[in-house]
Amino acid sequence: MAEQRFQLRGPLTAATIRATRDALAPALAHARTAGPAVVDLAQVAAVDDIGLAQIMAALLDARAEGKTLRVENVPQDVLRRLSLLDPKDVMAAPQAGPRAGALESLGDGFFARTRDGAEFLGIVVELVIRLVMRPKGLRLKAIVEQVMIIGVGAIPILSLIGFLIGVIIAFQAAYQLRDLGANLYVANMVGLSMARELSPFVTGILVAGRSGSAIAAEIATMKINLELDALRTMAIDPTSSVLLPRVIATIIAVPILVALANVLGILGGLVIAVGPLSLSAGSYWDQILIAMRPNDILIGMLKAVTFGIVIATIACHKGSQVSGGSREVAAATTAAVVSSIFWMIVCDAIVTMVFFFVG
């Protein structure tokens, strides 16, 4: 079969990308459908790296399909530039890269999640083992320090939030109860909603945002700065000395904060009760005592402990997963917060349902 010769003209540069492409198209089409094609560069004025890349791409495309497209009369200056490069580096077969189908990526997602879950369990098991072993790397001082940061540090904002939520519930309750002349039952609504649901939930979200993110970011940063490796070479176990104090402190701090939110929520309700609702403080308080049973406090505390575990373990997991750079730290921080809020809601629903049926 006779070769068809395609004479390219003019400059082949970054400024003439379209023209170059249009000039190469017939040659490539010929190679694909008719027979061998020769691209002749004898007449071209200037070729820069962009023009050269277009020519080489056409050549590699054709070859990848088993067709022949040859390039002749390459200008001397182009060859001189090329001679600095190793053909192996440049003339690799074009990236075939078939995109994964939807089903496959679904499978990938599933496996990634499974692996993620397994890694999470691994960290939890490691934490439990270390806790049971009472490692000497675990210092009371470190736990106290973290309780200060995670618990005490959250007191001002949490007090305010708890108080306002008490106010809101009181108003919402009064809105429905005043027509029935049952304003006193505002106390029931405030006490029960706070203790059973809203205090743990709001505290959980606050701690996830304040401390879950901080824990994940700190561990991730320590990991990419090789601080965790440095600890290991000093025979200091990072799980015992870095992760465990934070987990224990979170589990201690959340229930205390929940108790505080309960108190301030009830106080918020009291302010509305004695103010706009014209109840006496005494009757509000008596009604609170009548309405709330130990179980209501207990279920809230159970949620609090659960949320503490969820927040701290997820933060440790997301933080320790990081291996790249600063962008991964940011992603881990976000993931720690989002994922712990999601799992807190799941746990909340389970605990609530179990207690609805059991007691």
Added chain:
Amino acid sequence: MVAKGGQTVIDVKDVGVSFGDRRVLDGITLQVTRGEAVAILGPSGCGKSTLLRLMIGLLPITQGTISILGEQIGSLSGLDLEKLLLRFGVLFQSSALIGSLTVGENVALPLTEHTALSDSAIDVVVRMKLAQVGLAHAKDLRPAQLSGGMAKRAGLARALALSPELLFFDEPSAGLDPLTALSLDHLIVDLRDRLGVTIVAVTHELASVRVFADRVIMLRDGKVAAHGTLDEVAKSDDPWVGNFLNRTAPREETNHQEWARLLAANDVAGKDGGALGNA
């Protein structure tokens, strides 16, 4: 790779590592004798840090064996591993100081964790170690407030806290200005000469090697390319070694005709680039 006389403190035998299907280290065998300063020299990405991480127990050993101070580092755990870890110190390339602690607290860390020293005794040791590296004034600074050279010194003070017999360095002078780098190199020489510490430093800085190394082991593509004193290595038959030492890197120019032939090739290229040359 066999050192002359003396007690062998590091014995690496036929060690290999792959990440995925990339072979990073392949059949590395080397020995280090007590009291010498050895440089593991090679271009960036040749696997120096990986070899170091294997020796200090941060990477599992999948092929070969590594014995550090007479113990198989890959097979120890618990208290045995702890005992071995306390006998050597490591200075990481990034210094890896704990960011939430002051310099003094960083140096104190191994002491509070592993000794029964009183707080005031620990304070004295910290001052001594910081003075040893010329950082006495920086005790209360945070790692973020240190320059690169100061951070390396602080990391070195921490590595020295428990008076180790053996010190590992990853790129001790990389990223420092020449004078700061030189002062660090002199510090390494001092540690060897005055304290008798055995030194293993991974580096790509030839200037540093000239200052502190008794012996160099050159790595290339995951293999030992040459070993011996700098003078011995310089006489190596391997032209690459000579080029590395003389900082001459002749461009591997493929000649014009080769490229012209490639572009005008009639046949379909093989799957790998190697077949291209046979056009």
